[in-house]
Amino acid sequence: MKEITSTKNAYIKELKKLDKKKYRDETNRYIVEGEHLVQEAIKAGAAIEGVLCTETGQMLYEDMAKEVCIEDVYLVTEEVMKSLSSVPAPQGIIAVIRKGKEEAIPQSGTFLLLDGVQDPGNVGTMIRTADAAGIKTVILGEGTADIYNSKVLRSMQGSHFHVTVRQAVLTEVIAEMKENNIQVYGTELNPEAVSYRTVEKANEFALVMGNEGQGVSKEVLALTDKQLYIPIVGQAESLNVAIAAGILMFSLT
Amino acid sequence: MKEITSTKNAYIKELKKLDKKKYRDETNRYIVEGEHLVQEAIKAGAAIEGVLCTETGQMLYEDMAKEVCIEDVYLVTEEVMKSLSSVPAPQGIIAVIRKGKEEAIPQSGTFLLLDGVQDPGNVGTMIRTADAAGIKTVILGEGTADIYNSKVLRSMQGSHFHVTVRQAVLTEVIAEMKENNIQVYGTELNPEAVSYRTVEKANEFALVMGNEGQGVSKEVLALTDKQLYIPIVGQAESLNVAIAAGILMFSLT
Incomplete structure (x- = not known):
C-alpha cells in the first residue's frame, strides 16, 4: 500500500480538482466518499481507479476488499483525507471512479x-x-x-x-x-x-x-x-x- | 427608523446569541430571515419584537408594513446583516419574534x-x-x-x-x-x-x-x-x- 502524507502531492492536487464539474467531464472521473458509497461502487462493479484511506478507513476497506481486487490503494494522513473530503467529519475512505460508458436512453419503461x-x-x-x-x-x-x-x-x-x-x-x-x-x-x-x-x-x-x-x-x-x-x-x-x-x-x- | 452600523452594537451581539437553542429558550425569542418568512410572521400575527433590514431589505419591508405596525425597525449595514444571517446571500430582512404561549396538545385529530x-x-x-x-x-x-x-x-x-x-x-x-x-x-x-x-x-x-x-x-x-x-x-x-x-x-x- 502506497502512502501519501502531503496535501501537495501531485495525485492529491489532481483529485481535488474533481470537485469541479468541468474537470470531472474532462477526465471522466469522479469521487465517492464513505463506507456505504465505496461498498456500493464495489458491489456494482464500477471501474474503481483507486481507493484512498486513512488508518481508520483502512479497516473499512479491508472488509470490503475481500470481494474485489483494486490496483491502487493509498494510505493517507487525516490531513490529506480532510483536504479531499466534502464533509466535516470524514469516515476515512474515498474511491476514485471512472465514469462508465453512457447507456442509451431506453425506448420504454x-x-x-x-x-x-x-x-x-x-x-x-x-x-x-x-x-x-x-x-x-x-x-x-x-x-x-x-x-x-x-x-x-x-x-x-x-x-x-x-x-x-x-x-x-x-x-x-x-x-x-x-x-x-x-x-x-x-x-x-x-x-x-x-x-x-x-x-x-x-x-x-x-x-x-x-x-x-x-x-x-x-x-x-x-x-x-x-x-x-x-x-x-x-x-x-x-x-x-x-x-x-x-x-x-x-x-x- | 433607527440605524445600526456596527456588528459590535449591543443589540446585534444579543441577537447573534439566538443561534444557540439555550439562549432562545432563556429569552423566549427566535429569528426568522428572508421576505417569505417575515411575511408569514406578519400574516400569522406573530409577536414581532423588531425588524432589521438593509437598504435592499427596506423596500421588501415597506411593502409588508402597510398591513401592520411594528415598533422597532432598524436599518442596518450589509455587514451587520451578514453577521446575523444564516445564508451566504442574505435577502436583507430579518425579524425577531417572541415565542407564543405553548398551546396544549389537542385531544383529537x-x-x-x-x-x-x-x-x-x-x-x-x-x-x-x-x-x-x-x-x-x-x-x-x-x-x-x-x-x-x-x-x-x-x-x-x-x-x-x-x-x-x-x-x-x-x-x-x-x-x-x-x-x-x-x-x-x-x-x-x-x-x-x-x-x-x-x-x-x-x-x-x-x-x-x-x-x-x-x-x-x-x-x-x-x-x-x-x-x-x-x-x-x-x-x-x-x-x-x-x-x-x-x-x-x-x-x-
Whole structure:
C-alpha cells in the first residue's frame, strides 16, 4: 500500500480538482466518499481507479476488499483525507471512479425527468426515491445539478449504480417518448391540473419535476400529455419538490 | 427608523446569541430571515419584537408594513446583516419574534410524531409537508432538531405558524393518545410490518417517524398500534425519512 502524507502531492492536487464539474467531464472521473458509497461502487462493479484511506478507513476497506481486487490503494494522513473530503467529519475512505460508458436512453419503461432542479440534495434524494419506487431511468435536463456533485452523490446513496441516469435535452427526449407512445406527466401547482389521485398506475410513463421556485418550464409543460397536481389541504403554499416527486412516484408505480 | 452600523452594537451581539437553542429558550425569542418568512410572521400575527433590514431589505419591508405596525425597525449595514444571517446571500430582512404561549396538545385529530429526527432540513420539510397534508399537530420528541434552528425554519417555510408544534416526551404523549382511542402508527423498514397501501384513510391518527439511521426507537415502537412500511421495488436500501413521511401522510389523510 502506497502512502501519501502531503496535501501537495501531485495525485492529491489532481483529485481535488474533481470537485469541479468541468474537470470531472474532462477526465471522466469522479469521487465517492464513505463506507456505504465505496461498498456500493464495489458491489456494482464500477471501474474503481483507486481507493484512498486513512488508518481508520483502512479497516473499512479491508472488509470490503475481500470481494474485489483494486490496483491502487493509498494510505493517507487525516490531513490529506480532510483536504479531499466534502464533509466535516470524514469516515476515512474515498474511491476514485471512472465514469462508465453512457447507456442509451431506453425506448420504454418508467422515467423521472428533472427540469432545472438546482438543489443537489433534492436531485440526489429524487434519484434515490426513483430507485426505491422501481423507476428505471432518470433524465437530468438543462439547469439540473450535476449527478457527480458531492452533495448529489451523498443524498443519492449509490442509486446511480442501480438506475440509468443521463443528461439530455428534455424537449428532445419527450419528443421521442411521444413517438414511443409513453405518457408524459408534467407537474403544476395549478388546481386546474389533474389530481394525481385520479391517475391510474402504469407500466410506462414519464414524470417531469421542475425547478424549486419556477416549476416545470412552459416549453416542457407544453409537450406533456397531462399535468398533475397534489391537492394541498392545509395552509402550506407548496411542497418541497423532492417530497412531491416521492408522493407522485409511489402513487404512479 | 433607527440605524445600526456596527456588528459590535449591543443589540446585534444579543441577537447573534439566538443561534444557540439555550439562549432562545432563556429569552423566549427566535429569528426568522428572508421576505417569505417575515411575511408569514406578519400574516400569522406573530409577536414581532423588531425588524432589521438593509437598504435592499427596506423596500421588501415597506411593502409588508402597510398591513401592520411594528415598533422597532432598524436599518442596518450589509455587514451587520451578514453577521446575523444564516445564508451566504442574505435577502436583507430579518425579524425577531417572541415565542407564543405553548398551546396544549389537542385531544383529537391528526398528528405527526418525530422520534430523534436529527437533520434540521428533514425536520423542517416534514413539518411543511404535514401542513400541506392537513395534519394539525407535530410533536418533536427527544433528540429531534429544535424547531427554531435556522435550517429548520428555512425548510419549514412558515408552517409552524399554521400547525401546532410542541416538544414533548413521546412515550407520555402516546400513552395519552391511547386513552383517547387515537390509532398510533409506527414506521419500520420491516416487510413483516403492514404495507401502508393497505391502511385506510382516517380522521384521527398519529404517525411516528424515526431517526435517519436507527428508525423509531424500540421503546416507542412497542407502544404503537400498527407498524407501517413502504414496499421498496428497486435496489435502494431505504428512503429518506422526509420522503417516507410525505408518502405516508398523503396516503393516510
